[in-house]
Amino acid sequence: xxxxxxxxxxxxxxxxxxxxxxxxxxxxxxxxxxxxxxxxxxxxxxxxxxxxxxxxxxxxxxxxxxxxxxxxxxxxxxxxxxxxxxxxxxxxxxxxxxxxxxxxxxxxxxxxxxxxxxxxxxxxxxxxxxxxxxxxxxxxxxxxxxxxxxxxxxxxxxxxxxxxxxxxxxxxxxxxxxxxxxxxxxxxxxxxxxxxxxxxxxxxxxx
Numbered sequence: 001x002x003x004x005x006x007x008x009x010x011x012x013x014x015x016x017x018x019x020x021x022x023x024x025x026x027x028x029x030x031x032x033x034x035x036x037x038x039x040x041x042x043x044x045x046x047x048x049x050x051x052x053x054x055x056x057x058x059x060x061x062x063x064x065x066x067x068x069x070x071x072x073x074x075x076x077x078x079x080x081x082x083x084x085x086x087x088x089x090x091x092x093x094x095x096x097x098x099x100x101x102x103x104x105x106x107x108x109x110x111x112x113x114x115x116x117x118x119x120x121x122x123x124x125x126x127x128x129x130x131x132x133x134x135x136x137x138x139x140x141x142x143x144x145x146x147x148x149x150x151x152x153x154x155x156x157x158x159x160x161x162x163x164x165x166x167x168x169x170x171x172x173x174x175x176x177x178x179x180x181x182x183x184x185x186x187x188x189x190x191x192x193x194x195x196x197x198x199x200x201x202x203x204x205x206x207x
C-alpha cells in the first residue's frame with residue numbers, strides 16, 4: 001500500500017482519462033512515484049493499493065470521493081519494478097512517458113510511426129543500445145494492446161443530475177463513445193469497491 005502525496009492529487013485523481021495513452025501515462029507516473037517515495041510521503045490525500053488474487057492483478061487508487069482501478073501489468077520486488085522478467089528503471093520510465101506524450105498529440109498513429117520513433121528518431125538521443133531499444137519497444141507495444149480493465153466509482157456532488165448523473169455511480173470504460181454509467185442508491189467504501197472486483201468473493205447484483 002502506497003500513500004499519495006498532496007502534490008500528486010491532480011495527476012492521479014483530477015486529470016480525466018480519455019484514452020489508452022492516458023492509462024499508460026498514469027501507470028508510468030505511479031511507477032515513478034513508487035520508485036521515488038515508496039511508502040513515505042507527507043500529508044497523504046489518497047492511497048494506492050496493488051492487489052493480486054488468483055489471475056487478478058490490479059492497482060486501486062482511492063481518494064475521498066473517487067476510487068478507480070486498472071490492470072497492473074507490473075510487479076514490484078525489493079523496490080525494483082518488473083514488466084514480466086524485464087526490470088524497469090526511472091530512466092526507462094522517462095523515455096516511455098516522453099514517447100507517449102508526443103504520440104498523444106497526434107490525430108492518427110500508424111505502426112510505422114512507432115517503429116520510426118524507437119528505431120530511427122528520438123531514442124538516438126538517449127544513447128540506448130539496440131537491446132535496450134528492443135526491450136522498450138516490447139514493453140511499449142504490450143502496454144498498448146493490454147486490456148486495461150478501467151472502472152471508477154464517483155461521489156460526484158458537482159455534476160449530480162438526478163437519474164442522468166447520480167450522485168454515486170460507477171463509470172466503466174473511459175471514452176465517451178463506450179462509457180457505461182451505473183447509478184448507486186448510496187455511497188460505498190473502498191472495501192466494497194475492492195470486493196466487487198475481487199474474483200474470489202461473491203458477485204454483486206444489480207437491483
